Amino acid sequence: MLKVTINENQRGLLYKSGRFSGILTPGSYFYLGAAEVELLPVDEYIRPSRCTLETLTSDPAASKSINILNVPDGCVALHYLDGSFRELLRAGNYAFFRVGAHRFKLIDISEPRIADEALRVVDKLPPDSYTEINVGEFERGRLCYDNRFVGLLEPGRYYFWNGAVRVSCETVDIRKRQYTVAGQELLTSDKISIRISFVFCATVTDPKRASEAADFVGQLYTAVQLAMRDYVGAHTLDEILAGREGLSEFAAGKLAKKAEELFVEVGDAGVRDIILPGEIRDIMNTVLTAEKRAQANVITRREEVASTRSLLNTAKLMDENKTLYRLKELEYLGKICEQVGSITLSGQGDILAQLAALIGSDKK
Numbered sequence: 001m002l003k004v005t006i007n008e009n010q011r012g013l014l015y016k017s018g019r020f021s022g023i024l025t026p027g028s029y030f031y032l033g034a035a036e037v038e039l040l041p042v043d044e045y046i047r048p049s050r051c052t053l054e055t056l057t058s059d060p061a062a063s064k065s066i067n068i069l070n071v072p073d074g075c076v077a078l079h080y081l082d083g084s085f086r087e088l089l090r091a092g093n094y095a096f097f098r099v100g101a102h103r104f105k106l107i108d109i110s111e112p113r114i115a116d117e118a119l120r121v122v123d124k125l126p127p128d129s130y131t132e133i134n135v136g137e138f139e140r141g142r143l144c145y146d147n148r149f150v151g152l153l154e155p156g157r158y159y160f161w162n163g164a165v166r167v168s169c170e171t172v173d174i175r176k177r178q179y180t181v182a183g184q185e186l187l188t189s190d191k192i193s194i195r196i197s198f199v200f201c202a203t204v205t206d207p208k209r210a211s212e213a214a215d216f217v218g219q220l221y222t223a224v225q226l227a228m229r230d231y232v233g234a235h236t237l238d239e240i241l242a243g244r245e246g247l248s249e250f251a252a253g254k255l256a257k258k259a260e261e262l263f264v265e266v267g268d269a270g271v272r273d274i275i276l277p278g279e280i281r282d283i284m285n286t287v288l289t290a291e292k293r294a295q296a297n298v299i300t301r302r303e304e305v306a307s308t309r310s311l312l313n314t315a316k317l318m319d320e321n322k323t324l325y326r327l328k329e330l331e332y333l334g335k336i337c338e339q340v341g342s343i344t345l346s347g348q349g350d351i352l353a354q355l356a357a358l359i360g361s362d363k364k
Contacts, residue, residue, distance in 0.1 A: 002031040006039065011065075011097050013038040013048055013056075020051045023065050023097075042099040043081060045069075045089070053095050069094040069104055074164060076129070078105040078118060085121045088129055109161035112145065122159050131167055133158045138175045140207040144168045152208060172207040176267060179217065181224045183275055186232040188240060194276055196232070196247075198224050200255060200269035209263040216262040220255060227254035240274070247271055 005028045006012045012024035015036045024037065031037075038050055046056065046066065056062050070093050071077045077089040080103040089104075096102050105117055114122055114130060122130065134157050135141040141153030145165050153169065160167040179202060183195035202220065204210045231250045232240060240247060248270035259266045318325040 002029075002035050002037070004029045004031075004037045004039075006037075009042055010039050011042055011099075013040065013051070015050055018050075020055050020059065020062075022059070023056075023062050040097075042097045043086070045079075046095040046097065053093055056095060065098055067096045067098055067102060069096070071106065074108060074110050076107050076109055076161065078107065078121065080104070085124055088125050090129075107161075109163040110165060112160040112163060112165045112167050114159040114161060119159065129162055131160045131162055133160065133167075133169045135169075135171060139171045139173055141169045141171050142208060144170075149208065172204055172210060174204050174207060176201055176203045179220070180272065181221055183273060184225060184228075186229055188232055188237045189234060190236045192237045192277070194232070194237065194240070194274060196228055196274050197272040198228065198251060198270070199272045200224070200252070201267035202259060203265045203267065204263065205265045206263035216264060219262060220259060220264070220266075223255050223258035224251055227251040237276075244271055244274070 004012060004024070006024055006026045008026045010026065012029075014021040014024055014031075015038070016031075017034045029037070036050075038048060040046060040048070046053070048056065053068075056066060057068055069077065069089070071089050071091050073091045075091060079086045079089055082100050083103075107118055118125075133141065133143075133153070135153045135155050137155045139155065141158075142149060143151050143153050145167060147166070147168065158169075179200055181198040181200075183197040185193050185195055187193055200220075202217075210216055228247065228251050231247050235243070251271070252266070252269040255269055256266045314328075318328055
């Protein structure tokens with residue numbers, strides 16, 4: 001004898017002699033002979049292990065107790081039970097016991113972007129059913145379906161169904177960025193090898209079109225290098241050192257023209273460093289030292305002449321004016337006294353006259 005108890009949250013599939021015989025509702029059952037019962041939960045879709053869904057749906061009595069759902073290829077379905085999301089159903093046939101309020105939302109995933117109702121439950125979807133794409137604050141995303149551009153994505157988080165359509169996204173940084181073209185060896189018109197480094201700032205103006213150019217940064221580098229090669233090859237070393245701004249303007253002009261073709265805007269640009277060979281640097285340092293020494297000698301001679309002229313003028317004034325001469329004597333006498341610890345005078349008479357006698361003068 002077979003005794004079976006079916007709870008409220010269950011249904012039973014009755015098999016007699018291996019064949020499906022009916023659906024059992026909650027209660028206790030007793031069977032004699034070759035009878036078997038398969039217990040299934042009522043809140044999940046029916047997955048019988050001993051018969052097929054076709055067997056259940058073809059039985060008139062059983063079909064009244066179940067709901068049938070067909071999810072075609074290229075679609076998925078959101079399953080809700082009593083107002084709460086239960087699961088995602090992929091393409092296939094499903095059957096549910098008529099217990100509770102079942103609701104299904106069929107979605108065509110040939111349009112891969114997840115939106116509206118599905119977006120609200122995306123955190124409950126199986127991870128392998130969708131792809132997440134994140135676009136940063138200073139980025140734009142080039143969205144492609146099957147490698148075909150379909151639009152730009154603004155900063156944010158986006159979700160797309162995994163299906164027949166392959167979704168990809170290339171992000172483009174639209175911030176103003178600085179690039180440095182490392183020093184490269186260039187030959188001047190007077191056959192001197194020098195190294196020049198160049199810096200520039202660039203901003204992508206059209207994220208869609210900019211990505212159409214393969215390695216647009218590399219193309220900007222090449223434009224700068226060629227421009228500097230052309231300019232340096234047409235000028236001598238002295239001209240380049242004296243006209244550094246000319247080199248910067250020439251290279252920046254060539255760069256701006258190339259950037260426009262690549263849908264990039266160039267901002268500040270200019271020569272960063274000019275590096276000379278060791279022997280040329282030593283020669284220039286020697287020349288500079290000699291120039292500075294010559295300038296120092298000129299200044300020294302100029303000051304000596306000015307000092308001599310001042311002394312001559314002072315001497316003429318003192319020669320013409322005895323009072324001025326006397327004041328000058330007293331001034332120097334005061335300076336001498338500052339360096340003398342003590343002075344001893346003997347005899348009577350004018351002290352000032354005796355001091356004057358010490359320096360070989362008579363009181364006038």
